[in-house]
Amino acid sequence: MRKTLVVLAALAATATGLAGCSSGSDGGPGPAGSSGTAGRTTVHITIEGGTVTPHGDRVDAEVGKPVVLHIEADRSGEIHVHSTPEQHVDFPEGTSTRTLTIDKPGIVDVEDHALDKVIVQLQVS
Numbered sequence: 175m176r177k178t179l180v181v182l183a184a185l186a187a188t189a190t191g192l193a194g195c196s197s198g199s200d201g202g203p204g205p206a207g208s209s210g211t212a213g214r215t216t217v218h219i220t221i222e223g224g225t226v227t228p229h230g231d232r233v234d235a236e237v238g239k240p241v242v243l244h245i246e247a248d249r250s251g252e253i254h255v256h257s258t259p260e261q262h263v264d265f266p267e268g269t270s271t272r273t274l275t276i277d278k279p280g281i282v283d284v285e286d287h288a289l290d291k292v293i294v295q296l297q298v299s
């Protein structure tokens with residue numbers, strides 16, 4: 175009788191310890207793993223002669239951190255960002271820089287609708 179109680183108490187203590195450990199480590203890796211980039215993402219975009227570079231690349235980004243679009247274009251236009259809410263970014267002919275922030279994690283397509291092309295897919299986490 176007494177022995178059974180001791181075993182149950184030990185099991186309960188072990189279970190509690192494991193739960194506390196795993197919940198503690200969930201929050202850890204994110205900030206630590208991303209510290210090298212300082213949270214900022216830069217995408218260099220070239221639009222020339224009806225083609226766009228890059229074209230459908232995956233780019234890692236972070237929720238709430240700046241995503242800088244460095245745009246070189248041979249015409250003015252508009253970039254459509256399929257975030258929630260969606261964003262439209264006007265750019266002039268020539269070189270320009272635009273900064274986005276994405277508020278929710280997920281895959282966000284960044285498109286040039288005039289060319290009907292996906293420029294990058296932001297993998298936001």
Ligand SMILES: [Cu+2]
Nearest residue numbers: 254256285287
């Ligand atoms: Cu779009």
